[in-house]
């Protein structure tokens with residue numbers, strides 16, 4: 001059920017356009033703080049893609065997604081033009097709704 | 102993490118239910134700033150503080166408390182004892198008076214700037230919080246329910262048509278988020294910075310600006326405070342990376358209730374970067390003010406824009 005909704009997000013934001021160039025990681029404050037991919041934009045959007053494929057998310061990865069600041073720095077530098085902050089916000093809302101069921 | 106989310110939601114919802122504020126404090130803290138200013142309680146335009154600046158000292162105490170008793174532990178308790186939330190808050194959230202005075206001073210400075218510029222406005226002693234935090238944390242269903250049943254109906258039942266916002270979170274909710282969910286709100290929303298045309302010469306001469314991500318990258322308003330500082334004769338040091346529109350980093354505030362240690366770490370890195378440019382850091386957002394001043398470690402002075410423009414700091 002959640003996978004289907006996440007699939008719609010992957011399509012809506014064309015997340016698979018991500019070329020894994022890492023430009024976004026260079027401006028992400030949470031990535032700068034931990035240097036862990038799951039705390040950066042690239043890791044977060046790939047997590048959304050994996051979720052859409054039915055792959056389970058552990059609590060550390062879950063925390064990584066929820067700790068996005070929605071600061072939009074990543075959007076500004078993504079050469080693929082992905083609205084990363086918006087995609088993460090929508091995924092957060094889905095996960096939160098699911099967690100509170 | 103699920104327990105944490107549940108706990109956080111319980112705390113926020115029971116507080117919103119109790120006093121229409123996201124943390125359980127007495128409503129009086131929201132309107133203390135207006136005492137003695139002679140601002141009327143009704144009029145064509147209203148200042149909508151959303152109580153955000155006024156809550157900063159309590160948010161600071163609350164974040165400190167969360168590090169000791171995380172929402173995953175606190176939430177279930179709040180759920181069971183929601184009727185005790187107010188008494189709990191009175192005992193647990195006791196910020197220093199100096200912090201309370203400082204944030205009330207910021208709201209007063211904003212009101213003073215408006216008055217000096219001939220803007221006529223009223224204030225709302227019982228204004229509800231905008232619900233921004235619910236939306237930003239991903240509690241979208243709760244946000245929609247709260248905003249329509251409390252905030253929108255508050256404005257509608259009082260026939261309020263013109264609103265002056267004083268922070269980016271409330272401005273974003275009223276101009277972007279809520280219209281997306283509810284269509285035209287029937288409100289004309291302006292930010293206080295748009296109404297300030299003239300300012301006196303400031304006391305500080307050189308500062309670095311810490312941009313609010315919302316003002317800068319969501320609302321296209323990063324020039325508004327730059328222009329005001331220039332009018333006040335304040336030089337703002339710019340750096341292509343530290344203060345650039347794409348690369349300036351967030352204060353970490355948005356995740357203080359989800360991951361406090363990460364939030365603090367982000368703030369300290371931000372202070373490191375800013376302190377290389379100036380010891381005076383100007384902010385224009387209560388969340389940036391809270392997170393950066395809490396983590397400044399005495400290395401920089403965090404000043405609100407309105408304090409600089411009124412010469413209070």
Ligand code: SF4
Nearest residue numbers: 028068069071072074
């Ligand atoms: S919006 Fe989130 S992922 Fe993007 S730079 Fe900011 S914190 Fe990182």
Ligand code: SF4
Nearest residue numbers: 018019021022024078
């Ligand atoms: S900048 Fe864009 S394309 Fe490059 S890794 Fe980040 S999300 Fe992918």
